Amino acid sequence: MTEIASKPNAAASAPPNDSTAVLADLERYRVELTAYCYRMLGSSFEAEDAVQETFIRAWRAIAGFEGRSSLRSWLYRIATNVCRDMLGASQRRARPVDLNPARTADAPLDRGLPETAWVEPVPDARVVAAAGDPADVAIARESIRLAFVAALQNLPPRQRAVLILREVLHWKAEEVGELLGTTVASVNSALQRARATLGSRKLDGEIAVTPLDDEQQALLDRYVKAFETYDMSALTSLLREDAEWSMPPYELWLQTHDDIVKWCLGPGVGCRDSRLIPTSANGMPAYGQYKPDEGGGWAPWSLQVLELEPDGSAIRAITFFLDTARFFPLFGLPPHVD
Secondary structure: OOOOOOOOOHHHHOOOOOHHHHHHHHHOOHHHHHHHHHHHHOOHHHHHHHHHHHHHHHHHHHHHOOOOOOHHHHHHHHHHHHHHHHHOOOOOOEOHHHHOOOOOOOOOOOOOOOHHHEOOOOEHHHHOOOOOOHHHHHHHHHOOOHHHHHHHOOOOHHHHHHHHHHHHOOOOHHHHHHHHOOOHHHHHHHHHHHHHHHHOOOOOOOOOOOOOOHHHHHHHHHHHHHHHHOOHHHHHHOEEEEEEEEOOOOOOEEOOHHHHHHHHHOOOHHHOOOEEEEEEEOOEEEEEEEEEOOOOOEEEEEEEEEEEOOOOOOEEEEEEEOOHHHHHHHOOOOOOEO
C-alpha cells in the first residue's frame, strides 16, 4: 500500500504558509488517532510515536494533498502505514494470562520479559475524547480494554486495521477498502477472519467501564480500604472466585483467593501499608500504588488497573504494572508521596 503523497516533490514537501491553521487541523485528530494506533500497536508509547510520525508525514505532504478524501481519512491512511511499518519489526504483545496457565503462590518468580512483550496501559485522557456522544465514548472505552487490545495483537496487521475501522470506528467497507487500497470483498473477508480469531479468544462479555455508578464506586472504596489496611479477608471478599492477579513484566499470574493471600503475605508482603492514588487507564479504574519507603513516605511500586463486574458486585481482574519509571509520568502520578 502506498500512502497519499508518500514521495512528494520538493514543492509539495514545503509546509503551507498558514502553518498555525495546518497544525490546528492536525491536532484536533490527535486523541482519536492515538486511540487507533494504541489498538494497533498495544503500546501507549509506540502509539504516541506513531501519531507524531503521522503528523510529520502529513505536514511534509499537506501542500500536495488534493482533497480526494477527507483530511481525517487521509490521516488514518498515513497512520495505518506507520503502524504497519512499526509492526513489521515487533513481536506480538500480550498479557501474562495469555501466555500460560495460572500458577501458585509457591511457584518461583520468573525473570520477567522485556517491555516489548506486554500490552501496556494507556491513560484515558490520551485516547478517549473528553466530550461526545455517551454511546461513542462507551464504545471507545470498551475498545481500549487490556483484554480486547491484547486479543487484537493476535491478528495480522491488515485484519487488525480492518476490524478496528469497521467494528470500532464504524467505517463503511467501501471507505476501508479505499484506505487500504483493496476491494470491498477483500475487506469483508478480512473482517470475517478477524471476527473468527477474536471469537476464539473467549473474551469476557460486558464489563464496567467508566463513568462508574454508585455501586461500582462503593466497591472501589472498599477495595482501597482493604488494600491499604492489608485486610486479606476484606480484599478477597471483593474478588471474583476466578479473579486474575497479574504483575507484568513477570509471566507468573494467580487466580485463586488462597494463592493471592499467600502471595500478598509472602513475596508481596512489602506492599503492606501502601497508599493508592486514583487514576484511570484503558477505560477502567486504576491506582498508582506507593509502598512504604525506608527513607520516609511512600515510593512508587505499581500501576494497578482493575476490571469490575458491570453490576459492581466484584472485581474480575487486577493487573499490577511494575514499571513505574515509565508509567507514572505518563499518568501524571507523583514520583513520591510524603
